[in-house]
Amino acid sequence: MMDVPTANQSRTPFPQWAGPSGFHTPLCSPLPGFQHLNLGSPSDQTPPCPPPGQTSPWSPYSCHPGACGSILSPPYVHGTQSPPYTPGAIPQFVPDAQERSTVQQSPNAESRYGLDPELLPSAVKVMADDRAQWEGKVFVSEPFCSLPPLPTTTCIVEDGGSASPNAMRSTSYCVPCDGPTALLARLPLATLVTPLAKQNPIETPLPVCAEEVCVKGCRWCGASMCAAISWEDCGQRFYCPFCGKLTEVPWQDYQPTDGVGGARLDRQQRPELHMGSYEVLHARQGEAAVLLLAIDVSAAALRCGHLEFVTQQILTLLASLLSEEGGASWSDVRVGLLTYDSRVQLYDLSPALSRPHMLVLAETEEEMQLPAREGLLVPLRDCIDSVTSVLQLIPQFSPEGDDSTGVPVELPVKAGLAVLQTLTCPGKLLVFHAAPLIETGHAQTSSGFFGSNKTKSIFQPPEAAVSLAKACVRQGCGVHLFVLSQQDVGGAWPGHVPYLTGGALYSYNHLQGDLDRERFSRNLRRAVQAEVAYQAELSLFVSKGLRVSGCYGLFVPGPSPSQVVMATLDWQTTLAVELAHSSALDETKGVAIQAVLTYATRAGERRSRVHTLTLRCSRHLQDTFRQCQAQTLLTFYCKKMYCAVLERPLQELREELQTDLTEALASYRKHGCSASVSTGQLVLPQGLRALPVYVNSLRKSEVLLPGLRTSSVHQRLQQRCQVLRLDASASAAHFYPLLLPLPMSPANHDEPSVPLEALRCSGASLHPGGVYLMHTPHTLLLWVGARVPAVTLVELFNVTCFSSLLSGETKLPVLDNASSVGVRSLVHALDSEAPCARELLLVKQGDACEELLQRHLVEDKSPNGGASYADFLYHLHVNSVRLLQ
Numbered sequence: 094m095m096d097v098p099t100a101n102q103s104r105t106p107f108p109q110w111a112g113p114s115g116f117h118t119p120l121c122s123p124l125p126g127f128q129h130l131n132l133g134s135p136s137d138q139t140p141p142c143p144p145p146g147q148t149s150p151w152s153p154y155s156c157h158p159g160a161c162g163s164i165l166s167p168p169y170v171h172g173t174q175s176p177p178y179t180p181g182a183i184p185q186f187v188p189d190a191q192e193r194s195t196v197q198q199s200p201n202a203e204s205r206y207g208l209d210p211e212l213l214p215s216a217v218k219v220m221a222d223d224r225a226q227w228e229g230k231v232f233v234s235e236p237f238c239s240l241p242p243l244p245t246t247t248c249i250v251e252d253g254g255s256a257s258p259n260a261m262r263s264t265s266y267c268v269p270c271d272g273p274t275a276l277l278a279r280l281p282l283a284t285l286v287t288p289l290a291k292q293n294p295i296e297t298p299l300p301v302c303a304e305e306v307c308v309k310g311c312r313w314c315g316a317s318m319c320a321a322i323s324w325e326d327c328g329q330r331f332y333c334p335f336c337g338k339l340t341e342v343p344w345q346d347y348q349p350t351d352g353v354g355g356a357r358l359d360r361q362q363r364p365e366l367h368m369g370s371y372e373v374l375h376a377r378q379g380e381a382a383v384l385l386l387a388i389d390v391s392a393a394a395l396r397c398g399h400l401e402f403v404t405q406q407i408l409t410l411l412a413s414l415l416s417e418e419g420g421a422s423w424s425d426v427r428v429g430l431l432t433y434d435s436r437v438q439l440y441d442l443s444p445a446l447s448r449p450h451m452l453v454l455a456e457t458e459e460e461m462q463l464p465a466r467e468g469l470l471v472p473l474r475d476c477i478d479s480v481t482s483v484l485q486l487i488p489q490f491s492p493e494g495d496d497s498t499g500v501p502v503e504l505p506v507k508a509g510l511a512v513l514q515t516l517t518c519p520g521k522l523l524v525f526h527a528a529p530l531i532e533t534g535h536a537q538t539s540s541g542f543f544g545s546n547k548t549k550s551i552f553q554p555p556e557a558a559v560s561l562a563k564a565c566v567r568q569g570c571g572v573h574l575f576v577l578s579q580q581d582v583g584g585a586w587p588g589h590v591p592y593l594t595g596g597a598l599y600s601y602n603h604l605q606g607d608l609d610r611e612r613f614s615r616n617l618r619r620a621v622q623a624e625v626a627y628q629a630e631l632s633l634f635v636s637k638g639l640r641v642s643g644c645y646g647l648f649v650p651g652p653s654p655s656q657v658v659m660a661t662l663d664w665q666t667t668l669a670v671e672l673a674h675s676s677a678l679d680e681t682k683g684v685a686i687q688a689v690l691t692y693a694t695r696a697g698e699r700r701s702r703v704h705t706l707t708l709r710c711s712r713h714l715q716d717t718f719r720q721c722q723a724q725t726l727l728t729f730y731c732k733k734m735y736c737a738v739l740e741r742p743l744q745e746l747r748e749e750l751q752t753d754l755t756e757a758l759a760s761y762r763k764h765g766c767s768a769s770v771s772t773g774q775l776v777l778p779q780g781l782r783a784l785p786v787y788v789n790s791l792r793k794s795e796v797l798l799p800g801l802r803t804s805s806v807h808q809r810l811q812q813r814c815q816v817l818r819l820d821a822s823a824s825a826a827h828f829y830p831l832l833l834p835l836p837m838s839p840a841n842h843d844e845p846s847v848p849l850e851a852l853r854c855s856g857a858s859l860h861p862g863g864v865y866l867m868h869t870p871h872t873l874l875l876w877v878g879a880r881v882p883a884v885t886l887v888e889l890f891n892v893t894c895f896s897s898l899l900s901g902e903t904k905l906p907v908l909d910n911a912s913s914v915g916v917r918s919l920v921h922a923l924d925s926e927a928p929c930a931r932e933l934l935l936v937k938q939g940d941a942c943e944e945l946l947q948r949h950l951v952e953d954k955s956p957n958g959g960a961s962y963a964d965f966l967y968h969l970h971v972n973s974v975r976l977l978q
Contacts, residue, residue: 793959
């Protein structure tokens, strides 16, 4: 039994506690935002855990908004009425049906301290409340505005002079005025930047200004014109908020100011003067992007039998691009083709030739030198016949040489890059690889690597991969690698170059089944048709008094965190920008943060997309805590920690997360909470009620959890790169999956369908008589209870009994009934939002594969050893109170 020290005991040194999952946690750590949750006074002895089926009198199940946060207070007795509220007392609240509903008790959800998990702050309810407030409504993004809707809420954003939260989102919408105050808050000061964020279809598209008529920005620091600029001398000069210097306005750009608010008379006619986001079209035109295909024709690839299917899918896609509506834009795209084994074969696809010519590169070790032949890249409309003839011949190639040692994946990337460099153009390189991947000396799986300082040797990309990725970034070459014969390759994981260049890695199990082949077709189409920015350069500017101290995301780091260069960039790629104070800020002027993305379109146009976020600042910590959101902080913590795994041990990072959270919690309790609370109450700002469950899920993720034996090195490296790219909405869905109960067949088919409401991610939410769909950006699971009615099994799966269902990857049969149509439509809608084609995995209750689902029930104790949400919250509270004793 664990003893809780009394208030009279010394605080230093802090003792080590055995945490809920057996790991040791120092009793000093912090976090920002809470409600007041009665977890028992740390000055009392910890009571014994109650017998099974009984609830501890410590169990917190009352919650009410406080003056600047929320208060979770001790319950009285189950089944009795709470006493009436009296002035000066802590408000009481009986949870609603959504908070308190529980279908069955999950052993993994039980708290070792007797806390009722269903009565803790619910991330599901936080998201539901925000949707009820903002779903379908208009949010005006103005300078110094208050908190925007959550990233998971769909709303209409109107540009009122500050960037949309979809493009830029701050960890706090009220910045501390100076460094000491910011350190006192223990909250990270950062901004999430999604430069090419998608807009709602009904929103006004971003305005595009020609470079020649656009008002130029600061000539000192290079910042672009924005609404945060202040004008001087009747509009003859302007003050730059980023460097603090004055810039003379050229005579051709001059317009007088109105003399009232100091705004220019033409302000409403110029997007760069009154909007938070706009785009500049540059006069300089670059080369159009190309599509380059590299196909493995080694002996191993020819023996596997994949090539006929792969080449047929490529042909089908290219033909459809020409025939589809809008195919005129694709007909001009230049296409190139190469094959490789131990050597590289290029193809001259010039329409002037009677048939394509093959060029063989025998020297592949040194830097490749190619002849500048225009026939290597030809517009699709002119080369479709030549490409068709080559692709039809590839499966008939005869195996040559001995490739038992494997073919390096870097070979086709170097060859494709050489083609782009020779013809000076950016583009996408799609590599279809089937030969065995070459090992690099690391063991395939070992928990010891992840549990020690040697972890960084696994997560760090090899120097050769980094060097190749840098060359691709300079040229604007995005690599998409299709590994057709998946294997656990350990240190030889081939995904470093694809992900560092804005591409991706797609793995398949020898393309054996129809479902594997269907996923290949969908991923191929998405990789080719996705609109991306090429040769992207992101420049970051912050108000005078702040500096960019770090930038975290999936890119090759450069010398300065305020300048990021990427080969390609899609609409979902998000970077986390960490800020720090260099001097005190002016509370009356606020803070401006600007992100300028200069890039090339597929057609070769050079553009700059400008986003400027304007925030207020304050000397009061309460304002900073009130203006935070848990999902934004989760995304920042994720990107920072997943980048730090390159250099630091995993256990150290997990402890840092808990320490930061606990210290922020203690800081809010001491400096930000206006209500008088006892030591037995946990205090959370209103916007951070869900932060503990998010951070706990991050701590026990496959990337950060040491000693994990259920995942290979390949899977952990893949998940790290996939998650690093996600925006705030997708990150929240990854660390707190969407769990939906599918409607059962009604007795009366005329009854209206009930809207689906998400459930808490806990085993207690799963009923044996129900069917549930779990959705994350990269996973789609269908859990079927053992007591599902036979009529439901027939309508969804066309089987009559539970034992006839087979666990594993599946595809729902097309059946002519409302239940089947509704579920298939839901799966299709969720799939359309995913960054790649996913497997639909059917999990039967009681099957061995049920552990896969349990890993995603983030409120429960993880099968891998991660703590439950209730136990983690208990330790946060006790540790934060100890810091203040």
